[in-house]
Amino acid sequence: MYKINEKIDEIFDELKELSEYIYNNPELGNQEFLSSKAHIDFLTKYGFEVEEHFIGIETAFKAVYDSNKPGPTIALLDEYDALPGVGHGCGHNMIGTIGTGTGIVISKFLDEIGGKVFVIGTPAEETNGAKVDMADKGVFDNIDAVLMAHPADKSYASIQSLAIEAIKFEFIGKAAHAASDPEKGINALDGVIGTFNNINALRQHIESSARIHGIITEGGVAANIVPERAVANFYVRATTKKYLTELVGKVKNCARAAALSTGAKLNISNYEKTYDDFVSNESFNKLLLENMIEYDVEQLENNRTSLGSLDAGNVSHKCPTVHPMFSISKTPLIAHTKEFAMATLTPYAYKQMKSIIGALSKTGIDLLTNDDLLKKIKADFDNVVSKEK
Ligand SMILES: [Zn+2]
Ligand SMILES: [Zn+2]
Structure with a gap:
């Protein structure tokens, strides 16, 4: 009913250019001036209102598309920081591109279905995660659900992090x-x-x-x-x-x-910020997994127990959050390497990028249009987070 793939195709060449531009201009955490500007320009072009220097962080931003009709608020989180020596060895050039692309795709249906979509630019994930300050300052308190996706060597709808x-x-x-x-x-x-x-x-x-x-x-x-x-x-x-x-x-x-x-x-x-563990949301993961299958995200595996840490962990303690991983290589790949960075530009990575944008867009639209689903996800969230205290 919602022609998501059509909308992705309309902007896909530009999305590839965006990811490649950021790949070619790797910037360390809190110095992502070119990268954040590229996202801001892109989102502005597609009708988003952008607040730059969001919460006082120079390379953070908040882009909003508001249908001015009642409905939930869905947020996509962009990352765009690189690593010393290996450039985009964690593939954050793709993370940002997927967040921005998904936000735009959802916005194209928003005037019809109501609600709001945010794309939030979150600097310095590898070091001093801006999401920590954002979570502390209440940025996610009135958001109904947060979505983002990270490249990897296998695909997972649900993850754990330390x-x-x-x-x-x-x-x-x-x-x-x-x-x-x-x-x-x-x-x-x-x-x-x-x-x-x-x-x-x-x-x-x-x-x-x-x-x-x-x-x-x-x-x-x-x-x-x-x-x-x-x-x-x-x-x-x-x-x-x-x-x-x-x-x-x-x-x-x-x-x-x-x-x-x-x-x-x-x-x-x-010497850096403290990141929380990632709170996994069963109903949200289930919905996302169905959509990852529907949009043909390849190399899907069961829940990933990663021994890494993410600043999205702090977000997941504030509102329902998904952080799927999607495979960008058919051969084993090690994160934080030059090989990983290079894999983000391959035809297979782009095929998977299109699929994950489709899955995230569909999930967002499901939440904007199905009240019961959103209620269930919120109940899951309350259940887990209240138990922690
Ligand atoms: Zn990393
Ligand atoms: Zn990463």
Whole structure:
């Protein structure tokens, strides 16, 4: 009844150009000036009202198409940040293109069916996810449902992701000649090494789905000087916010013990935002899965238990959210690599992009036109999120 594929075909060449433009101009988180402008120009051209610098973030935006008739509000989330060294190795050039494309396709039916569609540009997913601030500031509180899609090597309607906290341990010791006056020094690097060793002992006693991984970012300046300053950055991940909090407490104690044993002073801080786990919505996933099948998204597999983390997790705690993955390669593909980036430009990736835009558009239209469906999805959401508290 709604000729979705026809509407996709009308803009598909332009969508490919958009994705390629962003691929060719990879920009790191919060520096996505060209990428966000490309989306803004595209959405403006198709009749969206755009608020730039949304919630005070320079490369964020909110684009609105309002039918001025009563009805639900559906939001698509765009990402467009790249990674250092590997450009669009996470395929966010496609994520944004799919959000913008789906928003436009839905808008073409909106005057007839009523409601509103938002396309929200969400910078810096890989580092300092803007969705966290948006969720904290209530951006998603009056939105009925959020949709987006991420490229991968297989396709999944439903996903899980881990809650994550980024912790920086800074040890301050005392410099001294490492050979002639070692007793006068306090070795900050030993504080960092002690932290790693304590955490490695802790690993035996954590839930098997949790992850703790770190690097040393500063470890002294010369081998003949007792390191005065040493810094380690860690990520701690867990399947729930609750267990994350517990585990982070234990990890911090590992560093405190190392500070105590070395005499170095310890400063603990967060170097990136904390992401929540992703709340999966059964009814929403089911609807999406039916539409992914209908629109021929290939390589569909069962629920993906990803051990990564997403800032969409924070959104999923505020309103019903889907974050499907769709395959862009028939051979195994590793995210955050140049090969992954290149795969986003292949004919197969474009075929799948068209299918996922179809599935998301159809899902959006289903929610805008079927009250009972939306009610059921909201009931699922309330059920899961209220239990967490
Ligand atoms: Zn990524
Ligand atoms: Zn990603």
